[in-house]
């Protein structure tokens with residue numbers, strides 16, 4: 001092929017016309033919106049993925065159809081680059097442009113321009129591997145995607161219904177196949193074998209833990225979890241809950257990692273299964289986020305979020321590096337976002353280099369690549385650990401001088417196999433957590449006591465135009481609308497342990513407000529407090545709602561519809 005097959009593309013494109021009046025944007029999580037509006041977008045993404053592959057000399061590109069933790073009626077699509085990472089940022093704009101071409105002719109024109117501007121050699125092969133989650137809108141969207149592949153003549157491999165992190169694994173495994181950097185067998189079996197083999201080595205000789213309950217969010221994690229159990233055999237007792245992937249309306253509904261993190265409580269379906277001391281975790285709808293929790297001796301819910309996972313894992317790796325005698329050569333660093341609990345940042349920064357970056361996995365991932373070992377987690381439970389190429393080489397070539405050094409070195413090597421280094425992976429992260437707990441003989445209680453979370457609250461504000469909100473300093477300060485940051489600063493100053501920031505969401509049409517606070521200063525004459533929350537969270541909630549009020553008024557919200565919680 002030396003030219004775009006315009007006739008074939010036109011033929012298929014006419015069957016996937018763009019709904020008028022809708023604007024699509026390739027954001028932090030790819031395209032994501034109501035599933036029944038995405039037909040044209042997904043068809044076009046099929047062609048775009050093929051072109052991206054051609055641009056990269058026929059390397060395999062991944063396409064994942066999912067809307068993760070979002071409601072069941074939503075769906076979405078994201079592209080995965082050859083090393084298993086998120087699509088390169090400059091191509092996000094190409095994706096948005098193609099998705100918004102108003103007609104088939106406009107689409108063909110945009111494609112022709114893209115081929116020219118990015119210098120795509122059309123004679124190269126196009127290879128794509130694709131998968132979807134369990135959403136009911138999935139099958140129809142997959143056939144739109146396949147039409148895109150047919151239109152361009154893409155060699156496409158269907159990975160079926162699987163998790164986002166498994167798709168990322170497959171992309172990297174396919175592209176490294178037969179090289180000395182092989183990431184593993186390019187199949188689900190290869191993935192589970194890699195994880196389970198390294199896990200078994202890491203927990204060999206350790207006491208068998210109490211069963212762990214996994215809330216699968218009624219999503220694709222239920223399928224993957226069931227397979228993982230087969231591969232782990234007796235080495236680790238897992239109990240899967242919320243596994244009804246074919247009952248309409250259940251996906252992410254009052255369960256899953258996002259529910260737990262935002263509601264800061266137990267999924268109701270687990271209430272009767274949990275006993276004091278019991279630990280459990282929740283996956284999200286595509287199994288790339290993980291939240292842990294347990295019930296304390298009084299039966300109180302205790303959450304162990306992404307920040308707690310980062311603290312646990314980073315400390316463990318630092319300890320192993322030291323035991324292996326490599327602490328002068330391998331430096332461990334942590335990457336967080338502004339949503340990291342202030343107490344976690346303090347705990348980590350006292351021990352390690354910590355960097356704060358804007359929200360979104362691509363920012364965290366890229367920053368983590370600058371460390372020898374980069375640990376990154378979003379507070380919501382998405383994260384992983386990256387071992388640089390030179391670190392992995394060092395681990396392989398280092399000659400240990402004592403048996404203790406040798407053991408620590410082997411543990412580190414096994415960790416590089418256990419951890420899915422392409423992207424956050426709830427199942428791989430869960431095994432990682434369990435390895436650390438087993439090695440440290442920690443229950444949830446000891447883990448939780450690494451530091452005490454500052455009370456916090458996240459609030460959404462619906463505004464006319466979120467693009468009017470611009471930030472700096474890794475999203476911790478607003479530069480626009482002008483003057484608003486000063487007002488926020490004035491409010492925050494009235495709370496002990498106060499911190500608050502405002503940023504436009506990259507995935508929803510809202511502005512998010514985050515606040516932490518311990519106590520209100522005596523001097524604050526603020527509004528009467530009337531929202532019922534537990535005593536501990538009272539001031540964080542109050543600060544969040546007062547900042548939300550500032551945002552609402554500033555953005556010109558209708559005063560008669562001002563939510564009553566948004567305190568003056």
Ligand SMILES: CC(=O)N[C@H]1[C@@H](OP(=O)(O)O)O[C@H](CO)[C@@H](O)[C@@H]1O
Nearest residue numbers: 028029360361378380505506507508
């Ligand atoms: C506060 C929060 O949890 N924000 C999430 C959410 O982004 P927003 O830009 O805040 O909508 O979705 C992203 C994609 O899943 C995730 O990376 C991020 O952490």
Ligand SMILES: [Mg+2]
Nearest residue numbers: 068284286288
């Ligand atoms: Mg997800």
